[in-house]
Amino acid sequence: MAELAQLAQLLDATLDAQNHRKAEAELKNLSKLPEYSLSLLNIVSDAAQAQKTRLAAALAFKNFIRLNWTDEEGNYKLAQTTVDIIKKELVGLMISSPPTIQTQLGEAITIIADSDFWERWDTLTGDLVSRLSNTEYKKTNGVLEVAHSIFGRWRPLFQSNELNREVLHVVDNFGAPFIEMLGITDQQITANSGNAPELKGWLETMSLLIRIFYDLSCQDLPPIIESNLSSITQLLHKYLSYTNPLFDDEEDEATPLETLKSDICEVLQLYTNKYDDDFHGYVQEFTSKVWDVLSSIGPQKRYDILTSQALKFLTAVASVPRHAQIFSSEQILDTIVQKVILPNVALRESDIEMFEDEPIEFIRRDLEGSDTDSRRRAATDFLRKLLDNFEMLVTQVVSKYINHYLTEGKSNWKDKDTAVYLFLAIAAKGAVTAAHGVVTVNTYVNVVEFFQNHIASDLTGAGVEPIAQVDAIKYLYNFRSQLNKEQWASVMQPLIQALASDNYVVYTYAAIAIERVLFLTDGSGQHIFPKEDIQPFAKDLLEHLFKLIEKDSSPPKLQENEFLVRCIMRILIVIKQGVLDSGIDHVLQHLIGITNVIKQNPSNPRFYYYHFEAIGALARSCGNAPNVNLLARLWDTFAAIISEDVSEFIPFVFQIFSLLLETSASTEIPGQIKVLLDLVLAPSAWESRGNVPPLSRFLSAIIPRAAAEILKENKLEAILILFQSLIVGKKTEQNAYDILEAVVATFSAEVLNTYFKTILQLVFDKLQKNPSDSHKARVARFYHLVAARPELGADYFINHAENLQANVFAPLYLTIILPTTSSFARPVDRKLAVISYARTLADSKQFETRYVAKGWGFTANHLLDLLKNPPKVAAGYGDDIVNEADVDDIGFGIGFTPLNTCKRGSRDDFPDIVEVDKWVSQFLKEANQRQGGKIVSFAKERLTPEAQAAIGPYLA
Numbered sequence: 001m002a003e004l005a006q007l008a009q010l011l012d013a014t015l016d017a018q019n020h021r022k023a024e025a026e027l028k029n030l031s032k033l034p035e036y037s038l039s040l041l042n043i044v045s046d047a048a049q050a051q052k053t054r055l056a057a058a059l060a061f062k063n064f065i066r067l068n069w070t071d072e073e074g075n076y077k078l079a080q081t082t083v084d085i086i087k088k089e090l091v092g093l094m095i096s097s098p099p100t101i102q103t104q105l106g107e108a109i110t111i112i113a114d115s116d117f118w119e120r121w122d123t124l125t126g127d128l129v130s131r132l133s134n135t136e137y138k139k140t141n142g143v144l145e146v147a148h149s150i151f152g153r154w155r156p157l158f159q160s161n162e163l164n165r166e167v168l169h170v171v172d173n174f175g176a177p178f179i180e181m182l183g184i185t186d187q188q189i190t191a192n193s194g195n196a197p198e199l200k201g202w203l204e205t206m207s208l209l210i211r212i213f214y215d216l217s218c219q220d221l222p223p224i225i226e227s228n229l230s231s232i233t234q235l236l237h238k239y240l241s242y243t244n245p246l247f248d249d250e251e252d253e254a255t256p257l258e259t260l261k262s263d264i265c266e267v268l269q270l271y272t273n274k275y276d277d278d279f280h281g282y283v284q285e286f287t288s289k290v291w292d293v294l295s296s297i298g299p300q301k302r303y304d305i306l307t308s309q310a311l312k313f314l315t316a317v318a319s320v321p322r323h324a325q326i327f328s329s330e331q332i333l334d335t336i337v338q339k340v341i342l343p344n345v346a347l348r349e350s351d352i353e354m355f356e357d358e359p360i361e362f363i364r365r366d367l368e369g370s371d372t373d374s375r376r377r378a379a380t381d382f383l384r385k386l387l388d389n390f391e392m393l394v395t396q397v398v399s400k401y402i403n404h405y406l407t408e409g410k411s412n413w414k415d416k417d418t419a420v421y422l423f424l425a426i427a428a429k430g431a432v433t434a435a436h437g438v439v440t441v442n443t444y445v446n447v448v449e450f451f452q453n454h455i456a457s458d459l460t461g462a463g464v465e466p467i468a469q470v471d472a473i474k475y476l477y478n479f480r481s482q483l484n485k486e487q488w489a490s491v492m493q494p495l496i497q498a499l500a501s502d503n504y505v506v507y508t509y510a511a512i513a514i515e516r517v518l519f520l521t522d523g524s525g526q527h528i529f530p531k532e533d534i535q536p537f538a539k540d541l542l543e544h545l546f547k548l549i550e551k552d553s554s555p556p557k558l559q560e561n562e563f564l565v566r567c568i569m570r571i572l573i574v575i576k577q578g579v580l581d582s583g584i585d586h587v588l589q590h591l592i593g594i595t596n597v598i599k600q601n602p603s604n605p606r607f608y609y610y611h612f613e614a615i616g617a618l619a620r621s622c623g624n625a626p627n628v629n630l631l632a633r634l635w636d637t638f639a640a641i642i643s644e645d646v647s648e649f650i651p652f653v654f655q656i657f658s659l660l661l662e663t664s665a666s667t668e669i670p671g672q673i674k675v676l677l678d679l680v681l682a683p684s685a686w687e688s689r690g691n692v693p694p695l696s697r698f699l700s701a702i703i704p705r706a707a708a709e710i711l712k713e714n715k716l717e718a719i720l721i722l723f724q725s726l727i728v729g730k731k732t733e734q735n736a737y738d739i740l741e742a743v744v745a746t747f748s749a750e751v752l753n754t755y756f757k758t759i760l761q762l763v764f765d766k767l768q769k770n771p772s773d774s775h776k777a778r779v780a781r782f783y784h785l786v787a788a789r790p791e792l793g794a795d796y797f798i799n800h801a802e803n804l805q806a807n808v809f810a811p812l813y814l815t816i817i818l819p820t821t822s823s824f825a826r827p828v829d830r831k832l833a834v835i836s837y838a839r840t841l842a843d844s845k846q847f848e849t850r851y852v853a854k855g856w857g858f859t860a861n862h863l864l865d866l867l868k869n870p871p872k873v874a875a876g877y878g879d880d881i882v883n884e885a886d887v888d889d890i891g892f893g894i895g896f897t898p899l900n901t902c903k904r905g906s907r908d909d910f911p912d913i914v915e916v917d918k919w920v921s922q923f924l925k926e927a928n929q930r931q932g933g934k935i936v937s938f939a940k941e942r943l944t945p946e947a948q949a950a951i952g953p954y955l956a
Contacts, residue, residue: 011056058104065108070115095142106149113150118169125173137201144208151215175224196246203256210263240289258306265309272316311378318385333397344379359504380425395444398426413465420471436481447479459494466503473509515567531575539582546590555601562606569610572617602648612652616901623663635672654694655902661701669705681718690896696735700742737778756800780820784836794844828906830871834916837863842927857942864950870917921954
């Protein structure tokens with residue numbers, strides 16, 4: 001292993017924007033050495049090292065563990081001795097480390113626990129318990145951080161026997177010490193009430209214990225907690241009411257006291273929602289206590305999360321029918337609106353400061369759901385839950401305040417903002433979706449009328465406060481599904497004009513609203529604003545959006561605002577080939593220029609995802625357009641991304657290359673692309689899991705076009721070695737079959753003879769290991785591809801299979817191929833099966849002689865089943881709507897992110913056969929004639945009268 005000093009230097013270099021890629025590449029090489037992970041831990045534990053170096057080592061260790069702890073089957077990828085040392089040392093090291101390092105090592109422990117806890121790491125719980133201290137909060141807090149990082153994994157999981165066993169193991173070993181630690185911590189807080197550092201430390205201990213209380217209860221109510229529930233609730237009451245003058249001076253940051261109360265409110269939510277039978281007797285008293293908390297805290301930022309969690313608890317209470325009645329009177333609702341809702345939905349100075357100083361953060365909190373802990377969001381959710389229970393009453397109470405603030409708002413825009421926000425809160429019912437905004441509206445309000453009377457005048461921006469203009473745009477954004485096309489048409493021009501605003505939030509909201517309305521479709525799936533409506537102003541719109549993005553050309557600032565590039569993407573998707581009339585050269589110039597800047601330091605995954613979707617939209621619509629030569633225009637930039645190993649962008653680049661190849665009318669391989677073949681065949685290119693889907697697709701696209709070069713340069717074996725490495729993994733087997741199908745569809749029987757036996761061996765080995773339905777489907781499709789090719793055929797498959805293992809084909813055909821084919825859903829797969837079955841009936845000597853008793857008849861019956869609804873295959877790439885996943889569902893930076901604009905069309909290996917039923921009829925008739933009536937006689941001998949009647953028209 002290299003000296004620790006050299007490793008430390010490399011870790012420091014990863015923090016340098018200029019040298020980080022080179023350093024990361026060297027670390028990647030070092031990571032293959034057996035002692036690499038332990039060397040990282042040595043640096044983490046070395047107090048003489050700089051804090052940043054230790055932190056970089058902890059981060060590198062966590063990332064190394066994520067990729068190298070176990071394989072897909074759960075087997076260790078590291079030596080057992082290394083595994084044992086890591087498990088023995090890691091917990092103690094984390095406990096003794098500074099907080100930032102603790103976080104990274106805690107995540108590493110969580111990753112290991114995901115794989116090993118509890119059965120392969122059954123000493124961990126006992127190890128944690130043994131390290132708890134009654135007197136040193138730092139030591140105890142380290143232990144509890146580790147425990148929470150492991151037990152917290154249970155929160156989102158569904159119940160299973162395996163999970164129940166794990167929880168039971170923890171409760172048996174940790175439950176009693178946990179209850180004991182609650183009492184000790186309570187005593188220490190009391191004893192240290194005047195000692196600020198100790199008090200703060202022990203309040204943090206209590207917070208961690210409350211979080212673990214949630215963890216232990218999140219799946220089921222453990223007996224030890226059930227039997228101690230009364231004393232635990234007394235403790236919760238005590239700390240909800242607890243105050244201490246030592247914390248009085250803090251304004252902005254939440255103190256440990258607010259954090260503890262927030263954690264208690266979160267536990268109360270869980271118990272109210274999940275354990276009402278055991279907990280209902282405590283709910284009313286806790287509701288009163290939480291109400292007192294809300295009434296006693298001010299608007300300072302330190303109370304934001306506590307306010308949010310307290311409101312979430314009240315929302316949970318309102319969600320349970322027998323408790324919701326607490327809020328059922330008009331007087332109580334009026335008090336709630338006045339004392340809780342209004343103070344928490346009104347704009348605060350901190351909101352206005354964020355609007356002015358951190359505009360992108362303001363927008364994300366408002367739109368992307370990152371404001372889940374904001375006062376406004378929590379107050380809105382509480383109000384909407386009350387609305388669900390008492391729609392008419394809540395509407396009446398809130399409307400009174402809306403009208404009051406509208407009147408006040410004539411002279412004070414902040415009051416109008418409150419009125420608009422309150423209206424938004426009570427007008428929307430149910431979930432507000434990313435695709436369509438508000439889908440269901442409160443029956444007691446009129447959203448269009450409210451817009452026309454109170455909002456529309458703020459849209460133009462002339463003399464209007466920027467936040468008021470944003471409110472108007474946001475109103476349209478939220479209620480976009482409630483407006484018809486004519487109403488939308490009347491506001492499009494003001495929205496486009498708002499893009500010219502010099503206010504960051506205003507022009508960004510305008511881009512957001514335009515993008516979402518362009519996304520809207522009608523009942524038949526057609527855009528409400530189709531290409532024809534957008535084309536006249538698309539060029540100016542695109543130019544203006546690019547100008548806004550490129551205002552600051554530094555990599556971080558350029559890629560800061562994903563909402564602008566998302567709007568560009570949507571316009572390109574909607575106008576399709578219309579971009580040729582809107583200045584494709586300028587659009588390409590901007591997109592390539594932006595790529596060249598952000599590839600230096602990719603920092604915003606949402607931005608570059610939408611950016612590559614925009615390039616994908618051009619490739620989809622204009623890849624074959626004359627005089628555009630998209631591949632040549634993109635080549636230098638994309639080649640630089642590959643050569644510089646910009647790992648974040650490489651999967652996107654290969655998806656776009658694949659699309660351009662697949663949609664190209666030429667069967668030749670473009671010269672530039674040819675040089676990528678050697679790179680793609682290098683095993684190192686496949687080490688990143690995120691590269692596997694795009695590289696296998698690219699290989700599948702290039703094989704038929706580069707067949708001559710592949711044979712000439714002896715590359716087929718390297719391709720099949722890749723297939724062999726991919727087929728063994730559950731997550732990569734589908735990619736393996738993509739490559740295999742491209743090989744089988746491209747090369748002659750003579751070429752395939754050398755390899756086919758090995759291919760079948762790999763396929764059969766995989767079938768022995770409890771294959772999934774999706775894997776069986778690929779095996780069936782692979783068989784049909786072989787059987788359907790005239791130069792191969794069913795006999796080619798059968799002969800190779802029987803040479804490998806005698807009598808193996810019949811059970812494979814009867815138990816895998818026939819039943820799996822019957823469940824094919826995609827028309828392209830059913831079409832392939834029809835062609836395969838027809839050729840088998842007509843041309844297979846094995847089915848004519850060896851499988852004469854049943855095989856021929858089974859095949860004919862399955863063919864007739866498929867022909868009851870003859871499969872029709874649509875064109876692979878059309879002008880269909882591109883529906884992308886909700887951005888929040890996309891796992892940015894985790895594995896592979898597909899580009900929706902580059903989605904692969906259905907692979908049709910026989911595009912010349914359009915109407916398969918007519919083709920079957922003609923093919924079988926000609927084969928029957930050619931073979932002297934043999935097929936007709938087989939049908940009479942081997943089919944039931946009903947099947948003979950069904951096949952008759954195809955042979956007549």
